[in-house]
Amino acid sequence: MSRILVVDDEPAMVAVLSEVLKERGYDVLQATTPEKAMQLVREQRPDLVLTDIEMPQGKPTGLEVLRQTKALSRAIPVVMITGFATKERAVAALRAGAQDLIEKPFKIDEVIKCVEGALFSPQAVPTMESSVDLKRQVQNQYQFENMVGTSPPMEAVYRMISRVANTDSTVLILGESGTGKELVARALHHNSRRAAMPFVAVNCAALPEHLLESELFGHRKGAFTGASSDKVGLFQEADGGTVFLDEIGSMPLGLQGKLLRFLQDKELRRVGDTQQIKVDVRVVAATNEPLQDKLRNKTFREDLYYRISVIPIELPPLRDRVADIPLLVQYFLQVFAQQQRIAVPQVAPEVLDVLQRYRWPGNVRELQNVLERACVLCDGGVITMKDLPALNLEATGATVPAAPAGSPPALKSFLREQEISYIEEAIRAAGGDKEAAARKLGISMATLYRKLSAGSGSGGDPVSE
Known part of the structure; x- marks a missing residue:
């Protein structure tokens, strides 16, 4: 259950907001003074602070609550409530790191949405400081929000982030798709002196050259067909902050x-x-492909490579940190359950075993998608084998665990029935086309027929492929 601190000098407002949040399952702390608020932040470590900007004259304001909260932990999101007469303070709040602003008068639905x-936006870096006990445990240990993991490979990543976050050196993040490269970039930003300034991410593979140049550097009106007005580029927009260049190998x-x-001059010229415009930004780049191959093929500049790879950080694929999978499973299920307002599902032991044996070519992102689907589809609050998608176990070299040799026949029968039910469901979804169903399940036709035959009474072990 997420813990939210509500701060307002009007007790009636505190009571109303608290009641609404409690009805939605949140644990609520209350404070009517900034001093009490900061005491609760220090002692209770809430997962979110919801505070009014305005406080009685002569008292610290909500901005001071924001600043002290961020000084204690940058990962605690702070949502500010502001009136029409406090626009300047609203801007100051955003610059100081406020996650969101709610303008008076507001609707209750707006408060809940914010x-x-x-709590669950990627901006709440990493997404790791929710009220969930698991999130608090990881956050307190590493202060890197949505990054979950206690395995040695991830501990090495955390140590590197801690060492380089507060420098201005260019960082190159290396890792397969779905390993969390943007999370590392955000952790570098939010743990640096630039944390209160913008973080801007751009995918270098998403735009053709002329549009990417305009997006990064900006352009003047009439610079090219369609340039009907001046445009400020992302580097200039992020002045004082961090720019994350994802898939830089595709530039x-x-x-x-x-x-x-x-990068050399810290100056840009719009298209x-x-x-020449002077800009102060830190650049963090990332790639999911070996840039050395591009250097050999002359499709990536060697001088640029050495300039962006001053400090490399390599993210391990999920298959190399299997020990983190139970922690990731618990974390994602808690997040999805909170979003869907349901109880956190339990995970059948055989499911967790499968998740740890699978090779996860899509890494953490693939695991996240699998768990979201399972959270929605599971019956009775327990995720079983039938709730998993057709993970291609054969292609990745993994195996779904067979029942132990000494298992009671009832367990073997149960597992076999679950598998056959899942295969039959896939065949129905494919309109009776067994070949299409086998492709979707990631198994061969021979395997499909053998498993169906086992289900008719041949006695073969369940899920042994």
Whole structure:
């Protein structure tokens, strides 16, 4: 259950907000003074602070609550409530790290939406400081929000983030798709002196060269067809903060030289402009492909490679940190259950065994998607084998565990029935086409027929492929 601290100098407002949040399953702490609020933040470590900006004259304001909360832990989201007359303070709140602003007068639904968005948004870096006991445990230990894991490979990542976060050195994050490279970039930003300034992410593979150049550096009106007005680029927009260049290996060769000059000089020139603009940003890049191959193929500049890889951080694939899977499973199920307002599902032992044996080519992102589906589809509050998608166990070299040799026949029969039911469901979904069902399940036709035959009474062990 997430723990929320409500702060307002009006007891009636505190009571109303507290009641609404309690009805939705949150544990609520209350404070009517900034001093009491900070005491509760220090002693209770809430997962979110909801505070009014305005306080009685002569008293610290909600901004001071925000600043002291962020000084204690940058990962605790703070949502501010502001009136029409406090626009300047609202801007100051955002600059100081407020997660969101609610403007008076407000609707209760708006408050709930902001609270849930702050608790579960990727912006709440990593997404790791929710009220869930698990999240608090990881956050207190590592202070890296949504990054979950206590395995040696992840401990090495945490140590590296701690050492380099407060520098301005360029960082290159290496790792397969779905390993959490943007989470590392956000952790670097939120644990640095730039934390109160913008964090801007851009996917270098998502845009053609001329649009990517305009997106990063901006352009002047009339610089090219369709440029109907001046545009500020992302580097300038993030001035004082951090720019995350994802999939930098896909950046067009022609644009790499301009990026290199910017990294060296900290100055940019918008497309179609002659003026040089000084910009102070930290650049964090990431790639899921070996840049050395691109260097050999002359599709990536060697000088740019050395400029962006001053500090490399390599993220392990999920298959190399299997010990973290139970922790990740618990974390994601708690998050999904909170979002869907249901009890946290239990996980059958054989399911957890399968999840730890699977090779996870899509890494943590794939695990997250599998668990979200299972959380929605499971019956009786327990995730069983039938709730898992067709994980391609054969292709990845994993096996679903067979029942132990000494298992009672009833357990073997149960597992066999669950597997056959799942295969039959896949065949029905494929309109009776067994070949299509086998492809969807990631098994061969021979395996499909053998398992169906076992279900008719041949006595073969369940889920042994």
